[in-house]
Amino acid sequence: MSSSGPGKRTASKEARRQQLIQATIQSIAKYGLSDTTVATVAKEAKLSQGIVNLHFQSKQGLLIETLKSVADEYKEAWEKALAGAGPSTAEKIEALVNVDFCPAVCDRTKIAVWFSYWSETKSRPTYRKLCAERDRGYDRILNELVQALIIEGKYQSLDADFITDGLSAMSAGLWLDLLVNPRGMTRERARLSCRMFLCQLFPEHFKAQGV
Amino acid sequence: MSSSGPGKRTASKEARRQQLIQATIQSIAKYGLSDTTVATVAKEAKLSQGIVNLHFQSKQGLLIETLKSVADEYKEAWEKALAGAGPSTAEKIEALVNVDFCPAVCDRTKIAVWFSYWSETKSRPTYRKLCAERDRGYDRILNELVQALIIEGKYQSLDADFITDGLSAMSAGLWLDLLVNPRGMTRERARLSCRMFLCQLFPEHFKAQGV
DNA sequence: GAAAAATGAATGATTGTTCATTCATTGCAA
DNA sequence: TTGCAATGAATGAACAATCATTCATTTTTC
Numbered sequence: 001m002s003s004s005g006p007g008k009r010t011a012s013k014e015a016r017r018q019q020l021i022q023a024t025i026q027s028i029a030k031y032g033l034s035d036t037t038v039a040t041v042a043k044e045a046k047l048s049q050g051i052v053n054l055h056f057q058s059k060q061g062l063l064i065e066t067l068k069s070v071a072d073e074y075k076e077a078w079e080k081a082l083a084g085a086g087p088s089t090a091e092k093i094e095a096l097v098n099v100d101f102c103p104a105v106c107d108r109t110k111i112a113v114w115f116s117y118w119s120e121t122k123s124r125p126t127y128r129k130l131c132a133e134r135d136r137g138y139d140r141i142l143n144e145l146v147q148a149l150i151i152e153g154k155y156q157s158l159d160a161d162f163i164t165d166g167l168s169a170m171s172a173g174l175w176l177d178l179l180v181n182p183r184g185m186t187r188e189r190a191r192l193s194c195r196m197f198l199c200q201l202f203p204e205h206f207k208a209q210g211v
Numbered sequence: 212m213s214s215s216g217p218g219k220r221t222a223s224k225e226a227r228r229q230q231l232i233q234a235t236i237q238s239i240a241k242y243g244l245s246d247t248t249v250a251t252v253a254k255e256a257k258l259s260q261g262i263v264n265l266h267f268q269s270k271q272g273l274l275i276e277t278l279k280s281v282a283d284e285y286k287e288a289w290e291k292a293l294a295g296a297g298p299s300t301a302e303k304i305e306a307l308v309n310v311d312f313c314p315a316v317c318d319r320t321k322i323a324v325w326f327s328y329w330s331e332t333k334s335r336p337t338y339r340k341l342c343a344e345r346d347r348g349y350d351r352i353l354n355e356l357v358q359a360l361i362i363e364g365k366y367q368s369l370d371a372d373f374i375t376d377g378l379s380a381m382s383a384g385l386w387l388d389l390l391v392n393p394r395g396m397t398r399e400r401a402r403l404s405c406r407m408f409l410c411q412l413f414p415e416h417f418k419a420q421g422v
Numbered sequence: 423g424a425a426a427a428a429t430g431a432a433t434g435a436t437t438g439t440t441c442a443t444t445c446a447t448t449g450c451a452a
Numbered sequence: 453t454t455g456c457a458a459t460g461a462a463t464g465a466a467c468a469a470t471c472a473t474t475c476a477t478t479t480t481t482c
Contacts, residue, residue: 112330
């Protein structure tokens, strides 16, 4: 057996990096980004202090890789969902929206990470760039699908841009609700709020209480 | 002339506190919450280091008072807007939604502050409490108004809770867009996204492109 | 045994807090 | 009004604590 497995003393380089990134996510969720130190990360990973600088050059490097990791995971999730969705435009839109509320993506720990980085985009252009990349592809595809559905369904009075902005904003806002007020909001309630929006917009293509 | 004015060496206690809170808001917007130190706040306020501990017992005390200040300002804004709104239920709803996109409230500096604190609610119960109080009143009133409009307008198929959740989530999400992607989103576009939502929900009460 | 990985104590820089001192203002006395 | 304490706001250097980073040493793998 080669060098791998988290139990082993010496894991592969990539496995250690992943372990540290996961520990960083946990630390940010537990203590907040302000109070996340290399010590809290190392403790979370049950490793020594120096290891952060060994695998990433600096703490900042680790933080950036952590954001990349969460963003990549999100991108993979919606690309996969889109590929697995039914052939109709409406089904694709629904699949895309549902990803935001599936357990793998819509996890309070990860949401805490998203908002931590979003809150610092104004002062850290690197974060802004990485976060913007996340939305670029998603928003473009969602916009195209909405536009297509407007034409297909002859919903002439609708504006695709406003709908796209409103829909992805609603997703983000519901995430915030799940983060700040977890007792008052659930993934399923959040998903249904978005669905209701779609029902109102496209009554011919989205029926209440559908899957 | 008594003791006041920010230029004076000795300002009133309350004026100094307010000056430091404003400096904190600026610092959070400029450097992020992680990189906001008592030094950056003092520099922003053009005062000495020690003054933070003089007027607030600690840095943490200043941060809490800053959140309170922004939250109070927000509350006053929507209470005032509601009081000044027309008598109809629809007008009140619109007034409430418009507050979120008026220049005084929907300012990128203040939005950065909101998201900084939101991102740490999971680790700091005090922030969570203060942020929850912000929403308590607003959401309750919005929910009551939506419920009333559903009855008034005989929109029997609509669910007031989902609509309230979705609408305030959309506002928060559009704020995020304004923060992360200021070139791609404007206050006016954001406001119109929310309005379009209302037009779809309550076509008899909200017409496209209304004030 | 050599190379690589991991450790954890040491280091230096940063940051929050304290405190002796400075300075502007106010009230009082002449 | 003028001069003089008394008050307390503000300062900024000093201090103590925290934190990111380094590195000599140990441990593991091949």
